[in-house]
Amino acid sequence: MLRFAIIGAGRIGQVHARTVLAHPRAEVALVADPVPGAAAALAACVGAQATESVQDVFADPTVDAVVVGSPTAYHVDQIIAAVAAGKAVLTEKPVDLSVARVDECLEAIRGSEHRVMVGFNRRFDPGVLELKARLDAGEVGELRQVTIISRDPAAAPAQYMVGSGGIFKDMTIHDLDMARFLLGEIAEISVSGHAFIDDIRGIGDIDTCALTLTSATGATATILNSRVCAAGYDQRIEVFGPLGTLETTNLRSTGVQFHGASGTSVAGPYLPFFLERYAAAYAAELDHFVTAIEAGTAPSPSVADGRAALLLAEAAGRSLAERSMVSLV
Numbered sequence: 001m002l003r004f005a006i007i008g009a010g011r012i013g014q015v016h017a018r019t020v021l022a023h024p025r026a027e028v029a030l031v032a033d034p035v036p037g038a039a040a041a042l043a044a045c046v047g048a049q050a051t052e053s054v055q056d057v058f059a060d061p062t063v064d065a066v067v068v069g070s071p072t073a074y075h076v077d078q079i080i081a082a083v084a085a086g087k088a089v090l091t092e093k094p095v096d097l098s099v100a101r102v103d104e105c106l107e108a109i110r111g112s113e114h115r116v117m118v119g120f121n122r123r124f125d126p127g128v129l130e131l132k133a134r135l136d137a138g139e140v141g142e143l144r145q146v147t148i149i150s151r152d153p154a155a156a157p158a159q160y161m162v163g164s165g166g167i168f169k170d171m172t173i174h175d176l177d178m179a180r181f182l183l184g185e186i187a188e189i190s191v192s193g194h195a196f197i198d199d200i201r202g203i204g205d206i207d208t209c210a211l212t213l214t215s216a217t218g219a220t221a222t223i224l225n226s227r228v229c230a231a232g233y234d235q236r237i238e239v240f241g242p243l244g245t246l247e248t249t250n251l252r253s254t255g256v257q258f259h260g261a262s263g264t265s266v267a268g269p270y271l272p273f274f275l276e277r278y279a280a281a282y283a284a285e286l287d288h289f290v291t292a293i294e295a296g297t298a299p300s301p302s303v304a305d306g307r308a309a310l311l312l313a314e315a316a317g318r319s320l321a322e323r324s325m326v327s328l329v
């Protein structure tokens with residue numbers, strides 16, 4: 001049994017705590033969150049101890065592994081402290097908002113990189129895994145185009161958005177990692193975007209964007225993001241080549257469809273948000289982490305993958321600000 005501590009009892013900390021609880025070879029030992037009552041409330045749901053001092057996690061010799069689910073600004077310090085205390089780490093994305101800080105992290109964990117994984121959960125989505133396997137098997141032929149549509153149902157609370165680092169480092173970073181996962185390394189990036197929502201414009205961010213990434217082979221990835229979407233959590237990926245197209249579609253609460261003289265409709269709405277849509281991905285991500293740590297092998301994606309996605313997010317920001325194509329080679 002791998003004994004976990006969950007750092008941060010917010011939206012994603014709750015997802016991870018329940019996922020660990022459901023894993024046959026993992027258990028939640030401790031939940032840590034400095035906000036009074038937050039850790040205790042989650043710990044009570046998963047049968048764990050609670051603390052309001054994150055230092056207790058690093059000092060507890062019975063904790064084998066740590067999930068870092070705190071706000072992004074705390075990730076690097078907590079990853080470094082956990083690794084120094086001999087714990088394996090599954091950290092949330094982004095590793096940090098600054099590439100220099102990620103480099104500090106890589107330096108501090110040198111020799112233990114194989115015990116740290118970054119939570120790009122979409123790599124573990126069953127639809128994405130099947131699409132990637134069939135792509136790699138040559139079903140569409142040479143990969144020429146990837147289209148990634150990722151729209152949130154509603155913007156996160158303003159307090160979260162302010163510390164999130166902006167749309168590219170907070171939201172698009174999942175899609176940038178997915179582009180690398182499917183396409184390999186990216187050579188060029190070009191972005192257009194706009195703030196349609198007053199609150200988001202007010203914090204200097206945008207809510208809607210289109211990115212074009214070009215790989216060294218000439219294949220492209222187009223990413224479409226929106227912070228809001230009336231249809232719900234819209235998550236689609238298409239890969240295209242000379243032999244055909246593979247696509248992952250939105251999951252719905254029910255697959256029952258109506259077909260009649262007035263037209264056809266799909267009864268069930270899209271699954272509401274990330275915790276429902278990617279439940280299977282979070283479980284598979286955790287299983288990959290547990291299995292790798294048990295075996296002493298390196299889990300993937302790594303902090304280096306987190307750094308590569310962050311570099312793309314920074315380049316996206318530059319492209320938007322300068323209204324130009326940014327070269328990464």
Ligand SMILES: NC(=O)c1ccc[n+]([C@@H]2O[C@H](COP(=O)([O-])OP(=O)(O)OC[C@H]3O[C@@H](n4cnc5c(N)ncnc54)[C@H](O)[C@@H]3O)[C@@H](O)[C@H]2O)c1
Binds near residue numbers: 070
């Ligand atoms: N992979 C995903 O699907 C996914 C989804 C959502 C969020 N995230 C990432 O997870 C992180 C947290 O996001 P969230 O949506 O859960 O935020 P959140 O605001 O819902 O929760 C953050 C929690 O951390 C606690 N906290 C504050 N300071 C802390 C500290 N110093 N140490 C420990 N805990 C502290 C807060 O009290 C809160 O309970 C962010 O980095 C975000 O990018 C990832």
